Amino acid sequence: MQIETNQDRLWSTLMELGKLGETDKGGCNRVEFTVLNKEARDRFCSWARDAGCQIVIDGFGNIRARRQGKNPDAPTVMCGSHLDTQPTGGKFDGVYGVLGGLEAIRALNDAGAETEATIEVVVWTNEEGYIFQPMMGSAVWTGMIPLKEALEMRDEKVDFKICEGLERMGYAGTAPLMEREKVACYLELHIEQGPVLENADEWIGVVDSTQGQHWYDLQLNGTEAHAGPTPMALRKDALMGMSRIALEVDRIARDNMPACGTVGFVEVFPNSRNTIPGRVKFTADLRHPDPEKLAAMDREFRIIANDIAVDMSLKLSLNEFTFIKPLQFNQPLADAIEQAVIATEKPYRRMFTGAGHDACNIARFLPTAMIFIPCRDGISHNESEWAESDHCKSGADVLANTLMAAANGRVKYE
Amino acid sequence: MQIETNQDRLWSTLMELGKLGETDKGGCNRVEFTVLNKEARDRFCSWARDAGCQIVIDGFGNIRARRQGKNPDAPTVMCGSHLDTQPTGGKFDGVYGVLGGLEAIRALNDAGAETEATIEVVVWTNEEGYIFQPMMGSAVWTGMIPLKEALEMRDEKVDFKICEGLERMGYAGTAPLMEREKVACYLELHIEQGPVLENADEWIGVVDSTQGQHWYDLQLNGTEAHAGPTPMALRKDALMGMSRIALEVDRIARDNMPACGTVGFVEVFPNSRNTIPGRVKFTADLRHPDPEKLAAMDREFRIIANDIAVDMSLKLSLNEFTFIKPLQFNQPLADAIEQAVIATEKPYRRMFTGAGHDACNIARFLPTAMIFIPCRDGISHNESEWAESDHCKSGADVLANTLMAAANGRVKYE
Numbered sequence A, B: 001m002q003i004e005t006n007q008d009r010l011w012s013t014l015m016e017l018g019k020l021g022e023t024d025k026g027g028c029n030r031v032e033f034t035v036l037n038k039e040a041r042d043r044f045c046s047w048a049r050d051a052g053c054q055i056v057i058d059g060f061g062n063i064r065a066r067r068q069g070k071n072p073d074a075p076t077v078m079c080g081s082h083l084d085t086q087p088t089g090g091k092f093d094g095v096y097g098v099l100g101g102l103e104a105i106r107a108l109n110d111a112g113a114e115t116e117a118t119i120e121v122v123v124w125t126n127e128e129g130y131i132f133q134p135m136m137g138s139a140v141w142t143g144m145i146p147l148k149e150a151l152e153m154r155d156e157k158v159d160f161k162i163c164e165g166l167e168r169m170g171y172a173g174t175a176p177l178m179e180r181e182k183v184a185c186y187l188e189l190h191i192e193q194g195p196v197l198e199n200a201d202e203w204i205g206v207v208d209s210t211q212g213q214h215w216y217d218l219q220l221n222g223t224e225a226h227a228g229p230t231p232m233a234l235r236k237d238a239l240m241g242m243s244r245i246a247l248e249v250d251r252i253a254r255d256n257m258p259a260c261g262t263v264g265f266v267e268v269f270p271n272s273r274n275t276i277p278g279r280v281k282f283t284a285d286l287r288h289p290d291p292e293k294l295a296a297m298d299r300e301f302r303i304i305a306n307d308i309a310v311d312m313s314l315k316l317s318l319n320e321f322t323f324i325k326p327l328q329f330n331q332p333l334a335d336a337i338e339q340a341v342i343a344t345e346k347p348y349r350r351m352f353t354g355a356g357h358d359a360c361n362i363a364r365f366l367p368t369a370m371i372f373i374p375c376r377d378g379i380s381h382n383e384s385e386w387a388e389s390d391h392c393k394s395g396a397d398v399l400a401n402t403l404m405a406a407a408n409g410r411v412k413y414e
Helices: A007-018 A035-050 A095-110 A136-141 A147-151 A162-169 A196-200 A238-255 A291-311 A331-344 A358-362 A389-407 B007-018 B035-050 B095-110 B136-141 B147-151 B162-169 B196-200 B238-254 B291-311 B331-344 B358-362 B389-407
Strands: A054-057 A063-067 A076-081 A119-123 A183-191 A204-210 A212-221 A260-262 A266-269 A279-288 A315-324 A348-353 A368-373 B054-057 B063-067 B076-081 B119-123 B183-191 B204-210 B212-221 B260-262 B266-269 B279-288 B315-324 B348-353 B368-373
Touching: A007 A035, A007 A095, A007 A389, A035 A054, A035 A063, A035 A095, A035 A119, A035 A162, A063 A095, A076 A095, A076 A389, A095 A119, A095 A183, A095 A389, A136 A147, A136 A358, A147 A162, A183 A331, A183 A358, A183 A389, A196 A204, A196 A348, A204 A331, A204 A389, A212 A238, A212 A291, A238 A260, A238 A266, A238 A279, A238 A291, A238 B238, A266 B266, A279 A291, A291 A315, A331 A348, A331 A368, A331 A389, A348 A368, A358 A368, A368 A389, B007 B035, B007 B095, B007 B389, B035 B054, B035 B063, B035 B095, B035 B119, B035 B162, B063 B095, B076 B095, B076 B389, B095 B119, B095 B183, B095 B389, B136 B147, B136 B358, B147 B162, B183 B331, B183 B358, B183 B389, B196 B204, B196 B348, B204 B331, B204 B389, B212 B238, B212 B291, B238 B260, B238 B266, B238 B279, B238 B291, B279 B291, B291 B315, B331 B348, B331 B368, B331 B389, B348 B368, B358 B368, B368 B389
Parallel strands: A076 A119, A076 A183, A183 A368, A204 A348, B076 B119, B076 B183, B183 B368, B204 B348
Antiparallel strands: A054 A063, A063 A119, A204 A368, A212 A279, A212 A315, A260 A279, A266 A279, B054 B063, B063 B119, B204 B368, B212 B279, B212 B315, B260 B279, B266 B279
């Protein structure tokens, strides 16, 4: 039996939710803990109840919409994402994963398809982390951040604690956090947030791993001096040092495909046309899905950055700001997704996710995999973020059929 | 007859003037049009009168302290510099040239050395240009900027016009501006503002030319994208483009010694660790004392910058912000300085000035040359700016003897 979702219903649901916080440029401004995001949560709960789901709110405000299975002992099959956006976000990032899950449930209902295990669509609290931190809902649910600590968290940008924010929205729930034995797996449907699928004209990404990443904070100190009377041979130019290191970040990534290397932030001191920069602060970012290759890139980068500094008589400080290990998602679960895609006859690829998702937290505890669809020009976190209705429908089809397979015990997670 | 200046008197005069606007770190904050700079002007006028000079103030507030020569028809021999500083300036930039000139007159007086021509020490108005523009006094005096236009000038930073600023200080004078036939030449004594002399352990720079310079404003437009999910092959990274162009600025300068090449200003958009920069604004600065070599550097830079942009699928805008032609100073006048240095037996070199000075304006109209002394670490426009008393004395000796030679008709300007 093949489940087919309803393209028009999914699209109109997406567009209706997108009205909440809609911006002039067609994006969405719906930061977590705002009245607008409370409305989005309420709307989702109402739709899910109409689709026959039971709504459960846990202590961190994560919403679990449960479509009951036949066998109460079968561990739950979960999917989900988030409803909150960046202040200049779009209508798809997160929202599509939640409403795609809702559409999967509606389509299962339409087909009269009962499942052994309960299927849940989860709305994770504060994924975007415009205030507080990103990906908090899953971090708390899995125990990576203690619930009490998370509820007491504060942020400079706002005058409330998270527990107060949840109370205000009416989403300070009481349901328990993750009980390992009661959940079978987690699936997340999402726009790609990159250009790979669009560029290859592929409709679905079967996401079976994450990139690992090193985030570095660097500073080069040289000597600030007048740009006119200071001969080249006597300069210690921090900007030229930064330029050489930046190009090495780029080269290391290109030498280690499919790695990524980025210098996203640069601050120059004193940043004056007529002065040789005496100091440059900048960031570097190296990513690779393979842990050994990533480690080799890290070693090479540190050696080269230091060599450049020595060569140019600059003082380098290089600190690791974040290190995230690459993760393999659950391969049998990804295989199940791939089977569901093949049934749709749409072009696809297996790939890793470049961006972070709640799935990346959950993958450390439960069998997890993701489903991507293309987004226009690979753009997200932007009001021009866009996905095609056809692609949205295909992604939801793949999700629905994978959920059904998993909820009927047809996925062997190993 | 060899004039010798009084080292202690020069130094104590420098230190006394340096008390006006002295900063905690030993620098000077004495911006033009402030009460503090009025006090500095008054102090100079008082000292110059005590040294027998007549004080003349022109319509732009330039102070001319005249030591009368024997022959009223002989054109005046001028030296000078400025008393204003940057807000975090030092005690030497400009001030040394004025007080070195005063010391030269005092030393001529001590020696009873009359001259044929009148010798003048000029204090130029608003050389630093922290408000309004730099090097204004000489620009107005030579007619490069019409007096009326200059007096009406406004600046966002302050709520007065220049004419009001001059009135307030009591320096809105009435004397005529430059009368070409009445001035023979102009000399300016200054700290080097670069590390060349200090580095070579030389006491005096005989400055016989300027660097020409091209100042460019550049912008590279690429595509802003998420640093994680965007493969290297699909990036249009404006920061990597800027880095390549910056290194070419450096290389072109090193290939054309004694050229200088600098990227002093860089602004990255959106300047976020996790985003590939979609846009970078930056400046480039190329300088060379030889006009043909500078023109070749300019051509090479434009071609290479464009090639890099094309190679990286970036959109480049490159605008020339300023172009200043290299200038030869008056060689016989520089030769006269060199003769005076040789008499002191101090190590010296002939060199160009990297920084701009009132002398660079005046050189377009009158025989001009400059005298440099070393400054610590080549630093200026900074509270840590410093010059050694020994060097100050030597520079004043050279100035005094060159003034005397010129004022006695011993320099043939050609």
